[in-house]
Amino acid sequence: MHYESRIGHLGGNLSALDALMTLHHEVMEPADRFILSKGHAAGALYIVLWSLGVLTEEDLATFHADGTLLAGHPVPGWCEHIPFATGSLGHGFPVALGMALARHLNGEPGQIYCLTSDGEWQEGAIWEALIFWAHRRLTNLTVLVDLNGLQGFGTTREIAGMEQLGARVEAFGIEAYHVDGHDPAAVASAARQHPGAVLLLHTVKGKGVSFMENRMEWHYLPLSDAQYAAALAELGPSADGSR
Amino acid sequence: MRKAFCDAMCELAEEERFCFLTGDLGFMALEPLQRVLGARFINAGVAEQNMVSVAAGMARAGAKPWVYSIAPFCYARPFEQIRNDICLNGLSVRLVGNGGGYGYGSMGATHHALEDYGVLSTLPGMRAYVPAFDTDVRPMVRALACRAAPSYLRLGRSELAEEQGLPAYGPWRCLQQGSAGLIVVAGPIAGALWSATRERTATDRPELWVVSELAVPMHIPQPLLDALTGARALAIVEEHVATGGLGQQLLHALALGGQRLPRVMHAHARGYPSGRYGSQSWHRRECGLDVSTILEQLVREMRA
Numbered sequence A: 001m002h003y004e005s006r007i008g009h010l011g012g013n014l015s016a017l018d019a020l021m022t023l024h025h026e027v028m029e030p031a032d033r034f035i036l037s038k039g040h041a042a043g044a045l046y047i048v049l050w051s052l053g054v055l056t057e058e059d060l061a062t063f064h065a066d067g068t069l070l071a072g073h074p075v076p077g078w079c080e081h082i083p084f085a086t087g088s089l090g091h092g093f094p095v096a097l098g099m100a101l102a103r104h105l106n107g108e109p110g111q112i113y114c115l116t117s118d119g120e121w122q123e124g125a126i127w128e129a130l131i132f133w134a135h136r137r138l139t140n141l142t143v144l145v146d147l148n149g150l151q152g153f154g155t156t157r158e159i160a161g162m163e164q165l166g167a168r169v170e171a172f173g174i175e176a177y178h179v180d181g182h183d184p185a186a187v188a189s190a191a192r193q194h195p196g197a198v199l200l201l202h203t204v205k206g207k208g209v210s211f212m213e214n215r216m217e218w219h220y221l222p223l224s225d226a227q228y229a230a231a232l233a234e235l236g237p238s239a240d241g242s243r
Numbered sequence B: 001m002r003k004a005f006c007d008a009m010c011e012l013a014e015e016e017r018f019c020f021l022t023g024d025l026g027f028m029a030l031e032p033l034q035r036v037l038g039a040r041f042i043n044a045g046v047a048e049q050n051m052v053s054v055a056a057g058m059a060r061a062g063a064k065p066w067v068y069s070i071a072p073f074c075y076a077r078p079f080e081q082i083r084n085d086i087c088l089n090g091l092s093v094r095l096v097g098n099g100g101g102y103g104y105g106s107m108g109a110t111h112h113a114l115e116d117y118g119v120l121s122t123l124p125g126m127r128a129y130v131p132a133f134d135t136d137v138r139p140m141v142r143a144l145a146c147r148a149a150p151s152y153l154r155l156g157r158s159e160l161a162e163e164q165g166l167p168a169y170g171p172w173r174c175l176q177q178g179s180a181g182l183i184v185v186a187g188p189i190a191g192a193l194w195s196a197t198r199e200r201t202a203t204d205r206p207e208l209w210v211v212s213e214l215a216v217p218m219h220i221p222q223p224l225l226d227a228l229t230g231a232r233a234l235a236i237v238e239e240h241v242a243t244g245g246l247g248q249q250l251l252h253a254l255a256l257g258g259q260r261l262p263r264v265m266h267a268h269a270r271g272y273p274s275g276r277y278g279s280q281s282w283h284r285r286e287c288g289l290d291v292s293t294i295l296e297q298l299v300r301e302m303r304a
Helices: A012-026 A038-052 A094-104 A124-136 A156-160 A166-172 A184-193 A224-233 B002-012 B031-040 B047-060 B071-074 B079-086 B118-119 B132-147 B188-199 B222-230 B244-257 B280-287 B291-303
Strands: A033-036 A112-117 A141-147 A176-180 A198-202 B020-021 B041-043 B064-070 B094-098 B125-127 B151-153 B172-176 B181-186 B207-211 B233-237 B263-267
Touching: A012 A033, A012 A038, A012 A112, A012 A141, A012 A184, A033 A094, A038 A112, A038 A166, A038 B188, A094 A112, A094 A124, A094 A141, A094 B047, A094 B132, A124 A166, A124 B047, A166 A176, A166 A198, A176 A184, A184 A198, A184 B233, A224 B079, B002 B031, B002 B132, B002 B151, B020 B031, B020 B047, B031 B041, B041 B172, B047 B079, B064 B071, B071 B094, B071 B118, B071 B151, B118 B125, B118 B151, B132 B151, B172 B188, B172 B222, B181 B222, B181 B244, B188 B207, B188 B233, B188 B291, B207 B222, B233 B244, B233 B291
Parallel strands: A033 A112, A112 A141, A141 A198, A176 A198, B020 B041, B020 B064, B064 B094, B094 B151, B125 B151, B181 B207, B181 B233, B233 B263
Antiparallel strands: B172 B207
């Protein structure tokens, strides 16, 4: 999909994909909702929606094309599985919080899940939301953080270290749990056991493709023909599109 | 207008899913609303970005949220949250900014709202409500409550001591007919202009219209278009900068409609020309937004 449209953002899609698949296939119930705060991982979300049968192969072929609904960051108003347009970082968490608050006030069931990036925690709005959440003690919200350690122009360690993120979150009054973000059983177990918490997903940017893993340039770069072929060879025979 | 606002909101308190968020403001004004709403009155703290995003999330989950703050903290600080989370997603959230224009006077420039409805009018679906009188607030609150799109309410202070005799609320109202020019005004200055001219004879007073709702595209009523055809001079008056305000929106709509225009003057906020600060009326005088200056300039335009 990214290769055919000559579009990048693959690194942060691959770091998030395992958790997104696990949440949608193993954890979420019909009343639950998911908000992709790291909107640049829209490709991973579209693949998850395809795997659920919500999107078709033909839909995926429109990714980034003129007239598409499958833009590089989710656009609003066309899919109940995408409650909000996201892409500007620091928005998904507080809108998810608002959904959780409204449900809480109305006594409605269902969990709200939200996935943020790690660099996104440099946004002030995230910490405003954390203060509000801790004060309200809402347990019908779960926030996951894709801790892949790389952002747009460097590592989080170089730019604004996120090493103590769990301790910082807990200092605000919300429990934080460290999870292997590429272990579906661990992600599912943590999501079920810790509603109302932050799950720190330890992930690898570009996961699954050796020449992409932990390399910053795959935040943005598209695949060349040779790289695409090499990536497919690494990922195995099912990587060419069978569900 | 805060009392009128609080009273009108209390009447809605029984509505299902009605909820109110404030950015830690409302002391000595909103306590009655706080009492009747209970848990649905949410003091979101000094965190306006979060407050607006939370309101958007609540609207998406079926709630009917209102967001309240001093005007600039309501529309300027969280502008991206209004644009992305509310407007791009087409959500029904009502923003309420207290202290339109220079309303906070000598509290200083950070508390003034000189570009609020112009900026917000650029956003999809947004409609700005600018009450001129205390009695406008109740019908406006009821209109906002029913509106399935984003709205902004700019509260100020009524400048009409006695509001009896006002025509019923509408987005466009003719307060008085007259043949000494035509004035179209947004906001409470309408009351001051009306008080200053209403005792005059019809030939000696300007025709006075008040505009209370701003949205693009602008639908100008035919009687105002008829009045424009016969007028020698038009004065547009607003406590808002020229860019994006009533003047530009009105003249743009008239030009696109092929309307022939009389001589036009635009009395508007001009920021801080002297670099000094004072009361709301002091800032108005400095910008030529006081009643005497407006009426004198209109006379000059009539004679030109």
